[in-house]
Amino acid sequence: MCSLPNKMRPRKFSEVVGQEMAVKLLHEGLKKNIIGSVCLLNGPAGTGKTTLARLIAQWNCCENIKDKITKSNSENEASPNTINVEENDLCGQCTGCKDLINGSHPDVLELDGASKTSVDDIRQLLEGYIYRPVKAKKRTYIIDEVHMLSRSAISALLKTLEEPKEYAQFVLATTEIEKLPKTLVSRCFKINLESINKNKISEHIKNVSDKQGYYIEDDAVNKIVFSSKGSMRQALSILEQAAIVFENKIKSENLDQMLGLASSDQVENMVQMILDYNLEGIKNTIDKILENGADPLNFISQILTFIRKKKADKKSITIGFMLAQSCVDLNKSPYPAELLDMYILKAALCLKVFPEDSTTQNDCQNNLSSSKNEQNFSENDQPVNSHDFGNSKKTQTKTKDSQAFVNNSNRSEKSEKQSLSQLKDEKHTTNNKAYQIDQESKVVSNNTQNNSQANDTSNTDLRNKALDMFNKENK
Ligand SMILES: [Zn+2]
Known part of the structure; x- marks a missing residue:
């Protein structure tokens, strides 16, 4: 059975969805015959590189295209600004088009650079290069994932491209153009594809x-x-x-x-629970969605999408900003599921402690994140030195209060670390990182609960209370 992406693959330029600029550039390039012997299609996976490569091949195979162009060019002389895509498009009906669509055209050769990477594979592909095409105007060579070819294979390809035959058309496709040698890229008619709208x-x-x-x-x-x-x-x-x-x-x-998604209700409720500082609710919901198989990064992305579409208030945008940073950290972490609740609880905590001060919220979030990461994943496992914070460019612009908060929070992390090691001794656990993270998240969770005792009076009062709390912990 034909899979849906293949079944729905466009067979005419007018059928391509999205990529308007790329399609127009390619179609016009073919009509005006300015593509040259090598075309390079560059863009993320699934954005239409194979589709466009096959359309180039079909252009070379379609038996009706020449007549249409001649007719259209003479018409265009009267009104040069009118370009009728349908009129200049592939017919999809002739033997050339049909053979290409069935994958049986003798003048279209494809190589998957991801699985066939050697110089021998390239030599095999180019075996009949010196002969003229059997039926088509040009023989089309399509090389997918060209950046994965071996060095010697690329050299062999380059050598062939140095002496191009007028009846040969190369179409190279890549997701990583920066891995290709400049000598190759400079020979190509480049077309960049973007993620589809x-x-x-x-x-x-x-x-x-x-x-x-x-x-x-x-x-x-x-x-x-x-x-x-x-x-x-x-x-x-x-x-x-x-x-x-x-x-x-x-x-x-x-x-x-x-x-691997959370339900729309769960996403909406989560944002509300962060705004309401409902720590118990946050913990329970996260446990539930992870149990149901939701992906932690997807969940954060869902929250960000929800905020972007449905929320315009300052607090929600602040949550979005803090969670966007967490996304970057979670992506690097080997334990995204274990860290998800910690990052969301942190966002709730920062919003609670500094409800009106977005600069301090972000500092709070960033510093908690960076120092946490140091603890979890660095080799020497040392808390971040407050002296380093003072000297860093970023912190030079901080207010005195937020600087004090950072220093105090670093000291409090030392005490967290001590209590963590006590916990570990008591339970005679091995140095298991997953367990360590679990315990750390509980410590953070306890801290956030202590913070909730602070009365919601004013911004300054809250800051002082937070500072007092951290000072007490250090005694
Ligand atoms: Zn045709």
């Missing part, structure tokens, strides 16, 4: 669902778009899988577990 993916998912006879809820479309991360191929694959699993009825609530 979310609205375009959403629209396409709805159209394809209609054509395939799927029932799909609007919120389910949103979840597929969210999980596709700008890749149309990924979006269509998810749609196909969901249609198989849920027998063509795709409901939003059924997708959560499949995609």
Whole structure:
């Protein structure tokens, strides 16, 4: 059975969804014959590189394209600004087009650079290079993931490109252009592809669902778009899988577990619980969503998406800003699930202690994050030196109060560390990092509960109370 991304692959320039600039550049380049012998398609996975490569090949194979161009050019002389894409598009009906679509055209050769990386693979691909194409105007060589070819394979390719044949067309595709030698890149007609616009993916998912006879809820479309991360191929694959699993009825609530997402209600409630400083609720909800298989990074991204779409107040935006930083840290961490509650509790704590001061909230969040990371993952496992903070460029602009808070919080981390080691001694545990993180998150959680005793009076009072609290802990 043909998979949905392949089945829905555009066979004409007018059918390509998104990538308007790239498609226009390529189509015009082909019409005006300025692409040259090597075209390089660069962009993230699933954004249409293979589709465009096959369209170039089809352009060389389509038997009707020449007539159309001649006709169109003579018409365009009268009105040079009118470009009729349909008129100059591929026919999709001739033997050349059909053979290409079936993958049986003798003048189109493809190589997957990810699995066939050696110089012998390149030599095999180029075996018939000196001969003219059998049927097509040009023989098209498509090399996918070209950056993964070995050095000797790239050298062999470069040597061939130094003496281009007018009947040969190379199409190279890469997700990592910086890994290619400049000597190769400089020979190419480069086309850059971007992640596809979310609205375009959403629209396409709805159209394809209609054509395939799927029932799909609007919120389910949103979840597929969210999980596709700008890749149309990924979006269509998810749609196909969901249609198989849920027998063509795709409901939003059924997708959560499949995609590692929290429900929309859980996301909305989480933001409210951070605003309300509901630590117990935050802990319980996070336990629940992790139990259901939600991905920690996805959860933070879902919160950020929710805030961006639905919330415009200062506090929510501050939460978004603090969690965006956590996303970066979680992405690097080997224990994202164990750290998720800690980062969200921290955001709630920072918002509670400094409800009006966004600079201090961010300092608070950043310093807690960076010093925590040092403790969890650095080799020497030392708390961050407050002297270093004082000398760093970042902290030179800090207010006295926030500087004092940072220094005190560093000292309090020392006491956290001591209590942590006591806990470890008592329980005779081994030096298990996962356990350590678990304990640290409990210590942080206890601290946040202590903070909740502070009365919600004024910003200055809260700061003083926070400072007193940390000073007491150090005695
Ligand atoms: Zn054709």
